[in-house]
Amino acid sequence: MDALTIHEAAETTGWSPRMLRYIERVGLLDAPRSDGGYRLYGAGELQRLRTLRELLGDFDIGLGEMGFAQRLRTDADLRGAVDAWFEAEPERPEDVPERDWLRFEQQKHERLLAAAAQLT
């Protein structure tokens, strides 16, 4: 029995069974199913559910926001459009050149490398 049912998973993760189904509907975590269709939560799912709970509490965000974050990382068009909008400074109206967000990603990565170097 290395897999818990939804009520058991609810007890050990702090979510309600209702919310576990809701989280699945939002697309954040799909539990595997038994032959009969029961959701089965393994160690990985439990861990993920607990950290999700922490995450939402620590930063005061909601499931909708996490769903949007997921859209941002799976939909490259959306991601590019959003990044382009934020990168466009209102000071320079002749901005927003096509595919400019790729250059932004590159610059951001350089900043990340610098941060990583300081961490070692």
Add this chain to the structure above:
Amino acid sequence: MDALTIHEAAETTGWSPRMLRYIERVGLLDAPRSDGGYRLYGAGELQRLRTLRELLGDFDIGLGEMGFAQRLRTDADLRGAVDAWFEAEPERPEDVPERDWLRFEQQKHERLLAAAAQLT
């Protein structure tokens, strides 16, 4: 008079004056002010407001979601935590090592470079 008042800006951007103030309150676009406190919209702001309108319509997202996107790009802690959560696969429960999201950023950048190379 290269700056429009809020009602004029509203007409040329498709937003209502009410919404222009709301957008400002959400933190997405602050218009500069006159000495007396009037909001003044220049060409840059107008452009930005129009592209924001397109963006929300094209991808069916709301101002709250854009606000969250802004948090994601300004709050590195939040960004790291969210990325780490999505990176953790439920298959490997021994995952989520500290600062793992930096490696993910690196890998993502490599994918982006490959994509950029194909675009030239």
Add this chain to the structure above:
DNA sequence: CGAACCTTGACACAACCGTGGTAAGGTTGC
């Protein structure tokens, strides 16, 4: 100066989100 604009703040309201409950029916396991 005075008309026409702007400011913030409040009340309002439909739509959606997070969350609970309940009903009708299928699954599990002793």
Add this chain to the structure above:
DNA sequence: GCAACCTTACCACGGTTGTGTCAAGGTTCG
């Protein structure tokens, strides 16, 4: 086989979001 669990699908309901309007007062500019 049957008690105890699960499934999906609804109704409900308080809180937030997006949006309008109105009031009381300050600003702009011909």
